[in-house]
Amino acid sequence: MSDKLGDMRRTHQCGELSAGDIGKSVVLMGWVQRRRDHGGVIFIDLRDRQGITQVVFNPEVNPALHDKAHGLRNEYVIGVRGHVDARPEGMINPNLTTGEIEVTAGELQIFNAAETPPFMIEDRIEVSENIRLKHRHIDLRRPSIQRNIITRHRASATVRNYLNGLGFLDLETPILTRSTPEGARDYLVPSRVNPGQFYALPQSPQLFKQLFMIAGFDRYYQIVRCFRDEDLRADRQPEFTQIDMEMSFVGEEDIMAVSEGMIRLLFKEILDRDLELPFQRLTYAEAVSRYGLDKPDIRFGLELTDLTDIVAGSGFKLFASAAAGGGVVKAINVKGGGDFTRKELDDLADFVTVYRAKGLAWIKVKPDGWQSPIAKFFTDAEKQALIERLDMAPGDLILFGADDARIVNDSLGNLRNHLGRRLGLIDDATYAFTWVTDFPMFEYDETEKRYQALHHPFTAPLEDDCDKLESDPLSVRSRAYDLVLNGFEIGGGSIRIHQIDLQQRIFKALGMASAEYEEKFGFLLSALASGAPPHGGIAFGFDRLVMLLCGEQSIRDVIAFPKTQRAACLLTGAPSEPAKAQLDELAIKVRKIQMEG
């Protein structure tokens, strides 16, 4: 046979032989990780997915075979039939499961030669990510990446077993579908059979999973690919995977309980960590008030304190005018930050300008009073009130934000995370989960001069707030919930609207005329009128979840074939220019364009 396997069939993986196997005849197959010549004897570290076994070619035992082994180089693919022996005293490697044994070769098949790899197949390498992605088939041989990809498999298998056990059905939804607004740009696919018409790749299976509930499937899940044509940031991919689920006849508690059970099982199976349930909960209002952000990292303090009432009447114009203009004044007390240098304080001020803050007022609390450019503006009473509310003590550094609430929260919230990392307040070994609930239903889009759904337009409002849908939409809270881990949003969902009249009111609140929503969502409205049960669901970002489980910094390290920030696959060269005949068949033309960058 051309593959040279002949009658050679693997008996073991390279990671499984141990002292108990001594005396056995075995066949191993794998890659040459390393060849050493030692005292005339050739030692091969033979590698496969499971581990490494040392193979010995001894010229005194078999001179011809020893000669053949001389030709072996790193990454050659071989098969070895041999005998499991105990390693000599002093050669035992206690760090390796196979460290007590070696295989004395009796037969060698060289299945394939290998060119010298462009980088070493090991974890700590100094090579650009682009080189790694171009040679991804080699990069994927490195132990850490291989472990990540296998962990990803284990995580998906764990999720499936858990959800299958709870009566969830793994149901498939279309990839060639209709454009629905999820807030990002769609990838479009021209239809050849229907010229001028396009499919959209789904940003999520949202409406299909709702249709499954309406059709009576009761509990749905899918580990499913989704697509967003966004400008890529570090932690985004054009295609990503989510754990998507939906349940009928449930409220928030049911979905949170199923989710918490799933996350606990994942952390137990993958990391052998016991998470305490239930997870903490914060309303959106509380999260933003205390942490500035709706995805708070709750592993450390440095919480934000609102001081607007104290400083509203103060002599410091910036604070007084922020308060008078409907804004807020808030501060963080950085315990022990009193020795920050002027340079360091300037850097922090630069940091917050990214978040549109105009400056960063500060007070250093010294044993003999305040050191601060703004101290002079406050009365003794105001000073006393600030000291008490901020629990000031000598050595503290107080950092202020004063502006619109959104700018203050955003800038101080991000400053808080920055300081947390910088001051070493974050325990990397801690996994701190919190649910964030009661999000606003809408936000106002200044550019388009209309309200937009903060989650999506199928999210149910809180019953108590429904009467304000038309009169005061910004005050309406939704039945949406996010699950946040260490400052990352890892999942989000909501109870959905199941009544046609409420769904129509939401579309109207979003500025759609009935002709528009009938055209876009007529099929949903018709389904809601056909007997729709109360239902809700959640979706978890699987790439990010696996990234956190693997302790990685980038989702590209847990995706086998990721794309770059230019949305390109460096390995295969996608995207690429199609043949003109292909475009002709699709009845489309590429416009003359100025190529960018």
Add this chain to the structure above:
Amino acid sequence: MSDKLGDMRRTHQCGELSAGDIGKSVVLMGWVQRRRDHGGVIFIDLRDRQGITQVVFNPEVNPALHDKAHGLRNEYVIGVRGHVDARPEGMINPNLTTGEIEVTAGELQIFNAAETPPFMIEDRIEVSENIRLKHRHIDLRRPSIQRNIITRHRASATVRNYLNGLGFLDLETPILTRSTPEGARDYLVPSRVNPGQFYALPQSPQLFKQLFMIAGFDRYYQIVRCFRDEDLRADRQPEFTQIDMEMSFVGEEDIMAVSEGMIRLLFKEILDRDLELPFQRLTYAEAVSRYGLDKPDIRFGLELTDLTDIVAGSGFKLFASAAAGGGVVKAINVKGGGDFTRKELDDLADFVTVYRAKGLAWIKVKPDGWQSPIAKFFTDAEKQALIERLDMAPGDLILFGADDARIVNDSLGNLRNHLGRRLGLIDDATYAFTWVTDFPMFEYDETEKRYQALHHPFTAPLEDDCDKLESDPLSVRSRAYDLVLNGFEIGGGSIRIHQIDLQQRIFKALGMASAEYEEKFGFLLSALASGAPPHGGIAFGFDRLVMLLCGEQSIRDVIAFPKTQRAACLLTGAPSEPAKAQLDELAIKVRKIQMEG
């Protein structure tokens, strides 16, 4: 809460209560399948995914609740708190698991009203498929379709458990990828970030799974969506799902054994059928010789018999010239077909013209000799030879084909299937599997005047035939194998090429210059040079497999949201016209075209 669930939480599904639950207080939720008013009492058949429970509203027990229940109509969504009672004597329904009990309602929540459905929620309905697809969320409530979709879930869970248990890794591959030739048209996706460039949706993850093997993952599988922009026939969809797998360090036997175990488990789990292993095997040559087709239905006889040698010198010009021109003469003996009418024979002749046969010669074997327009052309010796080889007996009908081998095999092979169905020779309860192996590597494309790969260009040739790659490509056999069930190809795969030099020879045999294959497949060649193990795999058409497991005739009945033969989703209205701004962002234009049909 707006969903009216309040503190009502389901305690049971509608299919699970039985006599053992009598006396319990329960909460059920579901759809009104039917309402009957009987002697002043209202009976509701309450339906969910699991079954039906009878709910009773008795005016004497609770007049207000009885009044409320009067408003219920079919497909209303309700919740009921009640008491499990034994049904009165004579009301017991032994066909229902819940047939011994009923639930006497104590509380009723109406979660949603429902319009009268466009068709009945039951199995035998007279309604066009287009109406069903337009209201698919309602169609999916019908018991047979719901069962199919749930069977699909069970089938995928069974496959995953089986493959996970064998050390296969469920690994994801990109959907936005590079066009590779699999013989069908690609769906293209314009890239906004890289104007003028396009991704292709994968026709299969073929090269990525080979890269996984080269990267050392050893055993890969994925239940994965694939895409082909073909003109749709009855049994095709633009997107379809396959069970895709690949293994390293294996030969054909290993892949067949894993596949057979998987199929056996599926049939046991889903149908409680015990399949006998191993499956029968036929070479391509033998399949075509005996059955005319490379996906033979082996549940019945009517095999083809080659008569070329006997009739080559006969006086019947059509046979003699077919033989002289390198063609063949073959026949089917239809036992008991001797009483076919002239009209029936004409219909059979029409049938084979679809397969380019020019006619259908025939002989009816009577007790007193042959009745046939062609009998007179044969000598007694030729007649005797035909009688013996075809095992002729009175009452038989012999049907002949004479032409190029391809036309004869194709027309008689399809005629054989047609007759098998028509004569009731096929036992629908039988599942007959056969492997077909040793396919030709190439076929000659008359239009493009070049060789094409019969499977794909990464399929390994048989070692014995490698020396004919350049000199006689059409005689080279491949290490490809298909699994055929009852005449359907349900899976196919091959041992792949793992040596760079052999891969280059194949590309050349396919007429590619080295610049062309380097441009298209440079990354594969580079991977083959980096230490590629012997490997092979297989892919199963999951939609068709589930269709056969469900006993359905169309894959659309096992896909939740299928597309029509015009590649449209009638429910959501995909594909649709995009906004001009979307196309502008993608730098493409729709050409003015004459809309067809």
